[in-house]
Amino acid sequence: MCLFLNPSKNPRFNIISATVSRFGRSDPLKSLLRSSSSAACRFLPKYYYCVDSNPRTSTKTKAAMGVGAAADEEGIARRFWIKFMKDSVFAMYTPFVVCLASGKLELETFRHYIAQDVHFLKAFRHAYELAEECADDDEDKSAICELRKGVMEELKMHDSFVQEWGIGLSKESTSNSATAKYTDFLLATASGKVEGGKGPGKIATPFEKTKVSAYTLGAMTPCMRLYAFLGKELHALLDPDESNHPYKKWIENYSSESFELSALQIENLLDKLSVSLTGEELEVIEKLYYQAMKLEIDFFSAQPIIQRTVVPLSGVRDPAEHRLIIFSDFDLTCTVLDSSAILAEIAIITAPKADQNGPENQLARKSSADLRNTWGVLSSQYTEEYEQCIESIMPKEKVNNFDYEGLSKALEKLxxxxxRANARVIESGVLQGLNLEDIKRAGERLILQDGCTGFFQNIVKNEELNADIHVLSYCWCGDLIRSAFSSGGLNVLNVHANEFTYEESISTGEIVRKVESPIDKVQAFKGILKNCSNDGKHLTVYIGDSVGDLLCLLEADVGIVIGSSSSLRRVGSQFGVSFTPLFPGLVKKQKEFVEGESSNWKGLSGILYTVSSWAEIHAFILGK
Known part of the structure; x- marks a missing residue:
């Protein structure tokens, strides 16, 4: 358990004293946990307050909340891309893109893609023609004309693929469902059919026609930016010594400066055409942008794959024979704030003032001022000794080969x-007197990392996956974890954590200590697997963020590190652990994939995969 409560070293502690003084002698927790959005965020540092992770939240609503003021200085195209960029990983992690990046994509699949993309590009060309007709400025018309010429160049490139590889397109004379959904959507938008809007032939004023141009570009811009993004990501993985990558020309085209310039041109033009629009009209463009992004991702997902792939992970094994077991840490893996800070704040806010006496039958408690001071001392001591402990377990020199045994012995000291740190917390009495209902309400309002709840919900809802989820945590109070997930309908998660003891729903200050350390975690991990059925046939994934997760991360078939803990990487690297960004790692796996193998994921490989978001985890394990 990490104590993030040192008032001299951590600004997060300031919220505690501010909140205590704000509520005074009234019912503090009732005020703290009232259902208003501000109260729901008071457990978090102010820079986490009311951060809206819903991609559908309107621009106007966010402006009213004062969110993204700095971003407002940028154009809407840039703002929308930043807002929805996390969705781009669902295109990047499709079997089609992973196989293409590896150079192992079957030619038949690429032929199908080219044929479908021709339909896309022809719709783009026609949409540009309609947008040009609606533009009322010669400069805008000229810019749209230039963009249309870029589409013509792409069509020529596709023709060159056909001629170079001799791939006929006659069999693909019609577009498939995913292609048709986007092209129909785009051409309807370009014709003015937006939420009951007028068609170009019925538009009364030039300004109304200009709006149609803006709407049309709003439905095209994310596709251009997504292709530029994918091109750069894939180009970074090209081996300069590899001259025979079959799709190098495709990758180089979409990673080129000229294509990036085209993407910037359409973004700049969208910004210009949107300047005079109302807030409601900008919301329309945002919805069109997001819908176009989703349809483009669907297009990549719909490409037929006729080969074995490493993604999505849930599809690489037979669910009837192999169980998928997901393990996850909780604090700072699932949450944005360590649970010790939350429990500390509940304790301080609900503690009596120095001159107040509770009922005679109530457990004796420290005053709020004493608690605040005690937490500060505990936090300072923990931080100082933790850093000393990490230094003491580091080998003098970095080992050349992965040394799991040496790492295990080092983590025994940690x-x-x-x-010892937990024993000090118990002895201090700071966890005494917390009401179970207060803890549960705090958990229900706890903000989790964006995408975390949705990922677990998708697993729970899909019974055909044959999957289990286990949360392994140092958290002092399992009730807090269960409440945090219950608000998302995830009561079925298996929680392995420490537990408070209670007398009539009031904490005694004692902790049932089950999972306190890296060794406890890995023992719990192994115990869960030992009790699993399916004769040991399972595929395990562990998701964590700290040194305490290292052994479990390495034991799992797939260990995923989320976040950027420097101590985890530092300790792991010294013992020969390799940290590889997940997407490049998957492309490498696809290159090495051997037909007929059930899985090429194995624990204790010494390789951990890093991600920056739960969206990446979702895309990798479940797909779209």
Whole structure:
């Protein structure tokens, strides 16, 4: 358990004293946990307050909330891309893109893609023609004309693929469902059919026609930006010594400066055409942008794959024979704030003032001022000793080969430290007197990392996956974890954590200590697998963020590190652990994939995969 409560070193602690003084002698927790959005965020540092992770939240609503003021200085095209960029990983992690990046994509699949993309590009060309007709400025008309010429160049490139590889397109004379959904959507938008809007032939004023141009570009811009993004991501993985990558020409085209310039041109033009639009009209463009992004991702997902692939992970094994078991840490893996800070704040806010006396039958408690001071001392001591412990377990020189045994022995020392720290917390009495209902309400309002809840919900809802989810955590109070997930309908998650003891729903200050250390975690991990059915046939994934997760991350078939813990990487690297960004790692796996193998994921490989978001985890394990 990490104590993020040192008032001298951590600004997060300031919220505690501010909140205590704000509520005074009234019912503090009732005020703290009232259903208003501000109260729901008070457990978090102010820079986490009311951050809206819903991609459908309107621009106007966010402006009213004062969110993204700095971003407002940028054009809407840039703002929309930043807002929806996390969705781009669902295109990047499709079997089609992973196989294409690896150079192992079957030619038949690429032929199908080219044929479908021709339909896309022809719709783009026609949409540009309609947008040019609606533009009322010669400069805008000229810019749209230039963009249309770029589409013509792309069509020529597709023709060159056909001629170079001798791939006929006659069999693909019609567009498939995913292609048709986008092209129909785009051409309807370009014709003015937006939420019951007028068609170009019925538009009364030039300004109304200009709006149609803006709407049309709003439905095209994310496709251009997504292709530029994918091109650059894939180009970064090209081996300069590899001259025979079959799709190098495709990758180089979409990663080129000329294509980036085209993407910037359409973004700049969208910004210009949107300047005079109302807030409601900008919301329309945002919806069109997001819908276009989703349809483009659907297009990549719909490409037929006739080969075995490493993605999505849930599809690489037979669910009837192999169970998928997902393990996850909780604090700072699922949450944006360590649970110790939340429990500390509940304790301080609900503690009596120095001159107040509770009922005679109530457990004796420290005053809020004493609690605040005690937490500060505990936090300072923990931080100082933790850093000393990490230094003491590091080998003098970095090992050349992965040394799991040496790492395990080193983490035994860290485990001893964690247990001593927990003992100090218990002895201090700071966790005494917390009401179970207050803890549950705090958990229900706890903000989780964007995409975390949705990922788990998708697993739970899909019974055909044959999957289990286990949360392994140092958290002092399992009730807090269960409440955090219950608000998302995830009561079925298996939680393995420490537990408070209660007398009539009031915490005694004691902790049932089950999972306190890296050693406890890995023992729990192994115990869960031992009790699994399917005769040991399972595929395991562990998701974590800290040194305490290292052993479990390495034991799992797939270990995924989320976040940027420097101590985790530092300790792991010294013992020969390799940290590889997930997408490049998958492309490498696809290159090495051997037909007929059930899985090429194995634990204790010494390789951990890093991600920056839960969207990446979702895209990798479940797909779109």
């Amino acid at each position: 485990s001893d430290f964690e247990k």
